[in-house]
Amino acid sequence: MVSKVYFMHARAMSLETSLAAKAVWLFEQGGLENCIDKGDSVAVKLHMGEYYNTSYLRPVLVRVIVDKIKALGGKPFVTDTTTLPYHEYVNRVTAKDYLYTAGMNGFSPQTMGCPIVIADGSIGTDDIRIDLPEGFILQEQYIAREIAEADALIALTHFKGHPIATIGGSIKNIGVGGASKRGKYNLHLGGHPTYGLQNSTFRPKLCKGLKCKKAIYCKNACPEGAITITEDTIEWNSLLCLGCTCHMLKTLSCGVFMIPDGYFEVTSAAIADSALACMKTKDKGKVGFINFAIDITPWCDCVPWADVPMIPNLGVCASLDPVAIDAMCVDMATEIAAIPNSQADEYGVGKAGDEKFQIGSSLMGISTEIQLKIGEKVGLGTRRYEKITIEPGDPEHFKPREVPLGEYMREFYKTDHPYPKGGFKRRKKVDLSLLQ
Incomplete structure (x- = not known):
């Protein structure tokens, strides 16, 4: 197929x-x-x-x-x-x-x-x-x-x-x-018995605790209250972990948690x-x-x-x-x-x-x-x-209005045209060499 x-x-x-x-x-x-x-x-x-x-x-x-x-x-x-x-x-x-x-x-x-x-x-x-x-x-x-x-x-x-x-x-x-x-x-x-994140290998000795610049993120990350940051390390109650992935993404770089194989x-x-x-x-x-x-x-x-x-x-x-x-x-x-x-x-x-x-x-x-x-x-x-x-379609298929643009604007211009009656004040010629 x-x-x-x-x-x-x-x-x-x-x-x-x-x-x-x-x-x-x-x-x-x-x-x-x-x-x-x-x-x-x-x-x-x-x-x-x-x-x-x-x-x-x-x-x-x-x-x-x-x-x-x-x-x-x-x-x-x-x-x-x-x-x-x-x-x-x-x-x-x-x-x-x-x-x-x-x-x-x-x-x-x-x-x-x-x-x-x-x-x-x-x-x-x-x-x-x-x-x-x-x-x-x-x-x-x-x-x-x-x-x-x-x-x-x-x-x-x-x-x-x-x-x-x-x-x-x-x-x-x-x-x-x-x-x-x-x-x-x-x-x-x-909560999966084999692959769930509650089975992560936990290595608290790698955590600097509140001394870490990212401590506030880990401290406030877990909606289940499974993570506690102390002065020198981290505590984790794996029984509370339901796998929202918050601790995984925050600690991959420091290695505190090792994700289950697979x-x-x-x-x-x-x-x-x-x-x-x-x-x-x-x-x-x-x-x-x-x-x-x-x-x-x-x-x-x-x-x-x-x-x-x-x-x-x-x-x-x-x-x-x-x-x-x-x-x-x-x-x-x-x-x-x-x-x-x-x-x-x-x-x-x-x-x-x-x-x-x-x-x-x-x-x-x-x-x-x-x-x-x-x-x-x-x-x-x-x-x-x-x-x-696929080749492109006809531009008429995608036009923004049914009335042609000239006809559309002509009615507006009858009563309020943006071009002034006496024209604009401009120099008749300029030195084109300055624009090279």
Whole structure:
């Protein structure tokens, strides 16, 4: 089985080649229109960016898809879910926090032309349990209720690297982003008897206690109260640890906690399982994917910063298969040379032909292939794809108004023209040699 992935290059020199126009054109040419029936409730799933992150998808790229869905008779809502408290400065842990951050990043009902819904409720417990007997590791998953109950799902994804999952593509967008906070604890293996973070090797002798410059972060990190910072060291009650990842991310550099063997690999596999659970909430043919392979940073939009992109912008892709679309993006990223002085270049994987994300993005050098391989294994999709390059559409298809511009402005100019009746006061000639 081979899945079709439709593609348009990132370069733009006209209205019809802008990224926004390409998104609309690929939505149409790639068959995503067929996911929408008149009257459908349509979840437009994306990451609206963390507080102070600057690499998330621009709001206009979302708005044009929202408008297209409305033109088809669908009832779209822009959506994402609350996150785990994994970093001191994240501001999407509750629906209220997320809506504040989304507004700061340019996402509002006014800019989107539709409601913005945090799909798993106020703190992340509004969800639907999905049986997952075919899962590689997960046998159940919890999908955010508003996403699960929508008639159709369109996933708009900023393709980039990720510190835990290695890549952040369509699989992660619905696998992590479609899960409730409860589901995120599950896919991050919270409480798992073998791979759960409560099984971390604890080395308190490496901790400087309150003398450490980062002590305040560790002191305030754990929502379960499992961590205590003393004058000279750290105390940890592993029985209280539920796997929110806060202690892992804060102490990787100092070595106080050693993560259980297999944690990162199995978490990547669990993301694919979770994506399948999200897909199971929809009838066949009711989910479509668009990957924007632009601003391809080493880490995700989940962190409150954005590094220099690792590679030049690649383009926009559309498919009905999340595995195929991510596989093609990985292949395209491998084929191109990295941007000089980017993290991929700095880490020695900057040449054309180098796989960028395993070394340039993953905290622990985890394989880029895990999500793709497990996604294929559990029936989420296939890594085999046919790349179909699409030519731009007619510019008239994307015009902002029906009335031609000259005719449109002529009526305004009849009563209030900006050009003064006597013309402007200017020198008749200037010395052009001074402008050489």
